[in-house]
Amino acid sequence: xxxxxxxxxxxxxxxxxxxxxxxxxxxxxxxxxxxxxxxxxxxxxxxxxxxxxxxxxxxxxxxxxxxxxxxxxxxxxxxxxxxxxxxxxxxxxxxxxxxxxxxxxxxxxxxxxxxxxxxxxxxxxxxxxxxxxxxxxxx
Numbered sequence: 001x002x003x004x005x006x007x008x009x010x011x012x013x014x015x016x017x018x019x020x021x022x023x024x025x026x027x028x029x030x031x032x033x034x035x036x037x038x039x040x041x042x043x044x045x046x047x048x049x050x051x052x053x054x055x056x057x058x059x060x061x062x063x064x065x066x067x068x069x070x071x072x073x074x075x076x077x078x079x080x081x082x083x084x085x086x087x088x089x090x091x092x093x094x095x096x097x098x099x100x101x102x103x104x105x106x107x108x109x110x111x112x113x114x115x116x117x118x119x120x121x122x123x124x125x126x127x128x129x130x131x132x133x134x135x136x137x138x139x
Contacts (some may be wrong), residue, residue: 014088016099018108019131021047021073032066034058034074035105036087041077047105048114048121050075055083058090072098078106 024031035046036055046052053061055074066072072091076083084100091098101108111131114121 014099015102016073017102018111018113021101021108022111022113024071025049029071031071031073033101034066034072034087034091035076036074036083037076037081037105041105043118045105045109045115045117047075047108048116050116053087055087055090058087059094062091062094062096066096068095070096072096073101074098075101075104075108078104 021031021033025033033047033050035042035050035052036058037046037052038054039052042052051065053065074084074087074091076087079102081104084104088098088100103110107130109115109124110127110129112123112126114123
């Protein structure tokens with residue numbers, strides 16, 4: 001039987017969430033965020049500065065486009081989508097230390113992080129059920 005602490009340590013080694021990805025980027029860490037969804041989903045909106053690489057293209061494209069040893073995070077639409085797991089599997093087969101962003105694009109949007117589409121980069125209102133709206137005050 002696996003120890004509970006070992007289980008959760010392993011889980012955190014393979015998963016991350018929107019707030020941790022955002023915090024890592026804000027701290028200046030280089031994280032390759034990969035959107036593994038369809039072209040149509042990508043066009044509707046994506047994590048700002050993400051790379052679009054459908055999971056079926058990873059084996060051919062990743063070695064040319066993502067440095068070996070890079071921090072890689074993949075995401076799909078939501079918790080109801082397994083494309084993120086498919087993408088993570090493809091990166092893992094290539095030897096990347098990849099993590100799946102749980103909650104996917106849905107929770108990225110709901111937490112109010114930067115979203116990019118044909119109109120540019122913007123933020124949608126924070127969903128109070130998933131994120132904390134931070135009010136900026138002037139000093």
